[in-house]
Amino acid sequence: MSASAFLVTTLASSLLMGATQSSPSDWLAPKYAAVQGQIEGSKLDKDTKAQLTGLLERARGETKAGRNYYALKVLSYSITNLRAMAYPGTQGTAAKERDAYDKAFAAYAPKLQAEMEKPYADLPLAQLGLAQRSRNKAKPFFDAGQPYGYEAGLEAGLSYLGLADGLLEYANWCAESPFQTPEANYGLRSVEPELAELDSKVLSEFDKSTAAQRGDFIPINDAMKEGHELNERGWYAGAIVAYLDAEFLFAHRTPATATREVLEANLEKEKLEIAKLPGDNTIGQMYVEAAESYLAGGPARLGDAQAIITDILPRYRAILTTKPAMPVSAKEQGAKITVTLVRWPYTCSLSDPASLLARNVVRQFPHDVQFVSEDLTHSELAKRYNLTEYPALFVNDVLVAQPSDFTTFWAEKRSGKYVPFDKKENQDKFMADVSEVINMFRKGDANAAAKLGETPAVAAKATLFPDVQLTDLSGKPVNAETLKGRAVIVECWAPWCPPCRETLAWLEGVIKKQGDKLAVVGLAVMCKESEVREYLAQKPSHAIIAMGSAEVQAKFGSFVSIPQMFIYDGNGRLVQSLVGASPDNHAKVEATLKQLLGR
Numbered sequence: 001m002s003a004s005a006f007l008v009t010t011l012a013s014s015l016l017m018g019a020t021q022s023s024p025s026d027w028l029a030p031k032y033a034a035v036q037g038q039i040e041g042s043k044l045d046k047d048t049k050a051q052l053t054g055l056l057e058r059a060r061g062e063t064k065a066g067r068n069y070y071a072l073k074v075l076s077y078s079i080t081n082l083r084a085m086a087y088p089g090t091q092g093t094a095a096k097e098r099d100a101y102d103k104a105f106a107a108y109a110p111k112l113q114a115e116m117e118k119p120y121a122d123l124p125l126a127q128l129g130l131a132q133r134s135r136n137k138a139k140p141f142f143d144a145g146q147p148y149g150y151e152a153g154l155e156a157g158l159s160y161l162g163l164a165d166g167l168l169e170y171a172n173w174c175a176e177s178p179f180q181t182p183e184a185n186y187g188l189r190s191v192e193p194e195l196a197e198l199d200s201k202v203l204s205e206f207d208k209s210t211a212a213q214r215g216d217f218i219p220i221n222d223a224m225k226e227g228h229e230l231n232e233r234g235w236y237a238g239a240i241v242a243y244l245d246a247e248f249l250f251a252h253r254t255p256a257t258a259t260r261e262v263l264e265a266n267l268e269k270e271k272l273e274i275a276k277l278p279g280d281n282t283i284g285q286m287y288v289e290a291a292e293s294y295l296a297g298g299p300a301r302l303g304d305a306q307a308i309i310t311d312i313l314p315r316y317r318a319i320l321t322t323k324p325a326m327p328v329s330a331k332e333q334g335a336k337i338t339v340t341l342v343r344w345p346y347t348c349s350l351s352d353p354a355s356l357l358a359r360n361v362v363r364q365f366p367h368d369v370q371f372v373s374e375d376l377t378h379s380e381l382a383k384r385y386n387l388t389e390y391p392a393l394f395v396n397d398v399l400v401a402q403p404s405d406f407t408t409f410w411a412e413k414r415s416g417k418y419v420p421f422d423k424k425e426n427q428d429k430f431m432a433d434v435s436e437v438i439n440m441f442r443k444g445d446a447n448a449a450a451k452l453g454e455t456p457a458v459a460a461k462a463t464l465f466p467d468v469q470l471t472d473l474s475g476k477p478v479n480a481e482t483l484k485g486r487a488v489i490v491e492c493w494a495p496w497c498p499p500c501r502e503t504l505a506w507l508e509g510v511i512k513k514q515g516d517k518l519a520v521v522g523l524a525v526m527c528k529e530s531e532v533r534e535y536l537a538q539k540p541s542h543a544i545i546a547m548g549s550a551e552v553q554a555k556f557g558s559f560v561s562i563p564q565m566f567i568y569d570g571n572g573r574l575v576q577s578l579v580g581a582s583p584d585n586h587a588k589v590e591a592t593l594k595q596l597l598g599r
Helices: 024-041 046-064 068-090 098-117 125-152 154-176 192-208 214-233 236-251 260-275 282-295 299-321 353-362 380-384 424-442 446-452 456-463 498-517 529-538 550-555 585-597
Strands: 337-343 369-375 392-395 398-401 487-493 518-524 544-547 564-568 574-579
Touching: 024 046, 024 068, 046 068, 068 125, 068 154, 068 282, 098 125, 098 154, 098 498, 125 154, 125 214, 125 236, 125 282, 125 369, 192 214, 192 236, 192 353, 214 236, 214 353, 236 282, 236 299, 260 282, 260 299, 282 299, 337 353, 337 380, 337 424, 353 369, 353 424, 380 392, 392 424, 398 424, 398 446, 424 446, 487 498, 487 585, 498 518, 498 585, 529 544, 564 585, 574 585
Parallel strands: 337 369, 487 518, 518 544
Antiparallel strands: 337 392, 392 398, 487 564, 564 574
8 A cells, every 4th residue: 555545644843732741752763763673684675675764764754853743653654564574584484384374373362362452541642543543453454364374375464464463563652652741531522423424425536436546545445444443442533543544535636726835824724723622632733743744745745735734634623623413324224225345354456446336336225225344354244155255245145246256366367247347337337236136125025136146045055065975085975965964074184284184183082072973074185195095094083084176175165275164064054164273263163063962
């Protein structure tokens, strides 16, 4: 993402209120030195180190100019980018071996949990907002990192883990030492009304834009997503910053129309207005400093300065001085239709416009239909349909568009019905399909909607034990009929996969505990039968071992990594699927078996 996609903010040092506890410049200096040391000590190439040093020098320059809150925000770019790029190089075999990779995520999980639950001390609102926003982003990146590595390579997954680590470290830096004495919070509130207004503006402009212009809306959409998440947490300082960032990204698309002299005069007027506000105004201060930085950046940055001075600062003051009524959602109005977009937590890929396009359709039905955005790693609908990629679009429980219908980062040559998705005619077709299914539900014709999409009734074929005719290594048949009446675990594994071997060994105890109530099928994939027999000669298994060809794998659903486990009940219905070797998988399996078998 470009630097402009991460908003800038900060106000003049003349507006500092309260006794300064320590010099911000003195506090920031060791942080700069620490980041510089990490850059120099990393295994990154020379050009990458130079780029990261450039980001760091940008923050240093703001500190030298006395724009300390803005400097603190700019500092986030260098630490988070550095950690994402350098982290894989610090993890040894985790970048190459699946068992070490999974253990790296498992080892980090307790730290993440502790950081997410740690309370913040009293802080100036600018520091609190930056800290809240950074912490809020860490968990989605951590949650998405492990499966992302299975898809795109282990180093890519470790980059996400490094990014989560950098976000948490930066959040702690923001909370470590207040730049000034914190003042009483004078009633921060949710900015959902402002986000709703911005959403309407964004969708209107998006609808009028060309396909080439639509990429500009993706970072705006991401910032709005953050604002909604932070509001839900009650982290209103972070929500205000995310909302103002989104407004900035929307406003700065317009070229400057005022001269530098006019902008400087207007900025002075804004400073005076902000100074009249009661309580802590450090968020406003942050944006004033950003405007000053842009004005110092020459003619090319006047548009950014204008966006802050004429749009952001007045909106900031309005947040603190008005309390508009909260918008009434379609859900609160009794909407019976839900459009759910399953997406990656934060993305700038070509697939992300699906979110904007779907919302554009939903706003045509303000009372009947509600829009919901779910992250792939937490979506129950994605789990039900065994989706491992994104995006996907559901109307109620009808799968209208699945990942294979879109262009994605790692599958550019797909031939799905909306590919290439950056073409306006394909985006229009997507919106028309979504609108058609919505209208069928509005007419009460769910059966017709099911014919256009895929409902659980249709998908049940995929969620039953597939119609496969396997034989185990001794030549005995293995199929739905031979397994009928027992709960079934299908473990997709290979002898070369360390976490697969560990899971297969753990399943020995499960087989012993459950007896003839359970059948465990070890479906060997991505390997030769001779390799399987050689491994089992050393470590025998009581599981039913069978070879799984590519055709067999396809019948169990699309998956690109192992281990993967499918659990079926006694009637052959799929009740759970687990990807990878997450440390809590054993507990999940035991809980499912207890529910199915009572022990």
